[in-house]
Amino acid sequence: LFYIYEQVSDKVYKVAKERMIPEYFLTLPKQEQFGDKQIVFHDDRTAWYAASTSRGKNIYYLNKDSVPGEKSIADLAIPRLKGSWTTYTGDFGTNFTYGRIAYAYKYFKRLRIIDMNNMNQREIIFDAEELTKGQNDIQNLEPTNITHFWGMSPGDRHFWMAYSGRTPVDVQQANRSNNKFIFIEKYDWNGNPVKRYRLDDWGYFCVDEKNETLYLSSTAGIFSILKYDLSENDKKGTE
Numbered sequence: 513l514f515y516i517y518e519q520v521s522d523k524v525y526k527v528a529k530e531r532m533i534p535e536y537f538l539t540l541p542k543q544e545q546f547g548d549k550q551i552v553f554h555d556d557r558t559a560w561y562a563a564s565t566s567r568g569k570n571i572y573y574l575n576k577d578s579v580p581g582e583k584s585i586a587d588l589a590i591p592r593l594k595g596s597w598t599t600y601t602g603d604f605g606t607n608f609t610y611g612r613i614a615y616a617y618k619y620f621k622r623l624r625i626i627d628m629n630n631m632n633q634r635e636i637i638f639d640a641e642e643l644t645k646g647q648n649d650i651q652n653l654e655p656t657n658i659t660h661f662w663g664m665s666p667g668d669r670h671f672w673m674a675y676s677g678r679t680p681v682d683v684q685q686a687n688r689s690n691n692k693f694i695f696i697e698k699y700d701w702n703g704n705p706v707k708r709y710r711l712d713d714w715g716y717f718c719v720d721e722k723n724e725t726l727y728l729s730s731t732a733g734i735f736s737i738l739k740y741d742l743s744e745n746d747k748k749g750t751e
Contacts, residue, residue: 517551524551540574541582548597550604552666562588562604562615564597571604571613571626586626586633588615598652603673605666612701616661616673619652623661625703636703655680662694667721670706673697674717687714687732696726713738 516525516534522542525534540549543563551561559574569588574581588600602617606628613626621638651657662674675695676683686692694714698706711717714732719725719742726740 515551515553517549519548522549538576541580543570552604552606554606554608560606560613562602564600566597568595568597569600569602571615585631586613588624590617590620590622596649598649601652603661603664605664605671607666607668607671607701609668610701614664614666614671614699614701614703616664618659618661619657621660621677623699623703625701634703655684663716665717665719667719669721670698670700672717672719672726673699675708683714692732709740709742711738711740 513527513529513532515537516527517523517540518525522540524537524540526537527534540551540559540561543549543565549561549563551559553559557575557577559576560571561574562569562571567589570584571586571588573583573585588602589595590600593599599619600617601619602615605614606612607614608628611628613624613628615624615626617623623636625634625636626632656679658679659676662676664674665672673696675697677695678686692713694711696709696711696717696719698708700706709726711726711728713728713730713735715728715730715738717726717728720727724741724743726742728738728740730736730738
């Protein structure tokens, strides 16, 4: 049904529908930095994940039956930009049908699309001027730094990204004044923008692509879970 990743120990547990009890599955190799992996299991033996290193962020492939089991397959560093693990914080997703990996940067308005078959990379840059920032950990993490992408929901045909474009201070002030909003952006698996929605709340989200429904776990409102209709017949909340 789903997997649970324990950051401190790098252990992974799996939960089956029949029992609903976490059972130990495997322990992932430790990276140079603390555990912050974003993991996608392809099957019971193989996984892909993004993880921090001392110099930035890498994507790894794991086959638990091979030795060594882990292989670094892509560097997520931005050319001509010196940075650390905080610089390249972002969100990771995969689509095995199209053979694509998508990575969205939190502190830069850009996406990275990687072809799983040949590892060719495509950079989608929405604001090239941002390369003047991001080299200092303290500046990256301070609440006055503009953040961009805030979460990914991968689907069979598209992936969706939560987008802020504001500082955490601005977001908090807007939430307190009951002016809550966040954008959800829809992309195809080549990284092309398809549509943008504006939600009247803020939080963590996932998209049920088949039923054209978005679920938001609010961190700013009085309702814990909200449901949005994304069908073409319902134009509410879109722009």
